[in-house]
Amino acid sequence: MAKIACIFPGQGSQYVGMGKELFATGWGQEVLTTGQRVLGEEFIRILLEGPEEELKKTIYTQPAILLTSMAAWRGLQEAGIRPDYLAGHSLGEYSAYTAAGSISLEEALRVVRRRGELMQAAVPEGQGAMAAILGLENAKVEEACHQAREEGGWIVGPANYNSPGQVVISGETDGVQKACHYAKELGAKRALPLAVSGPFHSPLMAEAGKELRQVLAAVAWQDPNVPVIANIDGQEVRERSMIIESLVRQVSGAVLWEQSIRLLGEQGVDTFIELGPGKVLTGLVKKILPGATLINVEDSSSLGKATCIFKGE
Secondary structure, three states, rough: OEEEEEEEEOOOOOOOOHHHHHHOHHHHHHHHHHHHHOOOOHHHHHHHOOOOOHHOOOHHHHHHHHHHHHHHHHHHHOOOOOOEEEEEOOOHHHHHHHHHHOOOOHHHHHHHHHHHHHHHHHHOOOEEEEEEEOOOOOHHHHHHHHHHHHHOOOOEEEEEEOOEEEEEEEEEEEHHHHHHHHHOOOOOOOEEOOOOOOOOOOOHHHHHHHHHHHHHOOOOOOOOOOOOOOOOOOOOEEEEEEEHHHHHHHHHOEHHHHHHHHHHHHHEEEEEEEOOOOOOHHHHHHHHOOOOEEEEEOOOOHHHHHHHHHHHO
């Protein structure tokens, strides 16, 4: 029997005004009110009106995407659509645990805001970087990073295994630049520097992970009512005892997105619904599992289309 997975986007999918139509609904207004109560009116203004440069700041981006994803999730629930699995990319993993009932929306917003602060403060500006390596197999990307480490002792390695031929690397700025050089020598089609505020998912985030552990330990976690696929190992999380360690390791470890989606495919998932701003994850899943049915929900129109598909209209 066909199965459904809901997937939640991470940083980079944001845009000013995202979720505006969803927030105007009854359930969306409840989500927005929670965001306003926890994060303040200024946060809501930046989410809905900008400016974009403010929204791009990690401390605003992370809770803003989570809030938008939760409005989309509530819409899906109202339509009676129930997934078999949940997964999220980096920040999106927090959206997945919120959807799974492991953490309340209020607590999740506080946690991701603090996570954003810790990640933004972990490395002085300019000392860390990220880049997307395109058209090169995983093993060769790893080899390029190894060569850079060997040459200069820099910290650099894979941060996101996104899809076949797309791996993001992260670390010290000089190390990332050198790894990009070696990746091109090994046959990469492109090596693109990313406009990010820090070297996320690299060992340079280890200190942020230590502080985040204390934040996560203060949460009254519950067992997920739907299995969540963890970024750090691409495996199912069914018990709350597994959550904190997984999320701590995720800050400084690689996101195994391709591996996570392949696992879901092996479990019989053939329909993926991306909940939140943009279609980044939909595009990645299309490359990983070309035959999958792909749906995104980010506004009233896309929610209506999703509802019609599942009702067979």
